[in-house]
Amino acid sequence: MLSVTSWPVPETGSARLPTRTELGVWRSFLRAHARLTRVLEAELIAEQRLSLAAYDVLVQLAEAPRHRLRMTELADAVLLSRSGVTRLVDRLERAGLVLRERADGDGRGVVAVLTAQGVDRLRTAGGTHLTGVARHFGDVFDAAELERFGRSCAKLVDEGQV
Numbered sequence: 001m002l003s004v005t006s007w008p009v010p011e012t013g014s015a016r017l018p019t020r021t022e023l024g025v026w027r028s029f030l031r032a033h034a035r036l037t038r039v040l041e042a043e044l045i046a047e048q049r050l051s052l053a054a055y056d057v058l059v060q061l062a063e064a065p066r067h068r069l070r071m072t073e074l075a076d077a078v079l080l081s082r083s084g085v086t087r088l089v090d091r092l093e094r095a096g097l098v099l100r101e102r103a104d105g106d107g108r109g110v111v112a113v114l115t116a117q118g119v120d121r122l123r124t125a126g127g128t129h130l131t132g133v134a135r136h137f138g139d140v141f142d143a144a145e146l147e148r149f150g151r152s153c154a155k156l157v158d159e160g161q162v
Contacts, residue, residue, distance in 0.1 A: 036136055043132045048125040053078065053088055055129055058097065058122040061114035068113040070103060097121055 018026065041052040048055075060077040061067050069077065075085040089112050092098040097118035103109030114122075141149060 039136050040129060040132045043128055044125060047128045048121075050121070050125050052129075053080065054092060054097075055122070055125055057085070057088060057092060057112070058114065058118055058125070061098065061112060062119065062122055066113075067119075068101070068111045071100075071110050071112055074112050092118070 037052060044050050044052055044055055056078045057074065060074060061069060071085060071089070072082065074089070075082045078085060080088065089098055089100065093100060097115055099113050099115055101111050101113055103111050138146070
């Protein structure tokens, strides 16, 4: 059986390939993320008939000034492609949770706006989602582990700001 982690890890110019340990931790991180998002999405769909991506859009809009974001800002905030967020906002608009408006002072710009119905739906779905986050994530760690994990994630975010 071949294993990438058993191959020699050559240095390639100035770029460095991950060590076996780094690669193992990276894969563990990816598996944990995939498992958590699958579980949280399954709960949201089963209990609220709302995808995790749709929930995220509603959260981003709820936290934005005046409950509105340009579509490009929304796509960046939820880590979807522009076309992906457009299709998702189409569905949320048909459900009455979001509406689109022209951006102030920009005839071409479009903003997504959270509706009152969207706020209500987010409040209801938030109970399911936040309970799941507490159960499947928060309860797994003690306070010190959670603090260390938070600092580690912040380092990854800060690294991405370069």
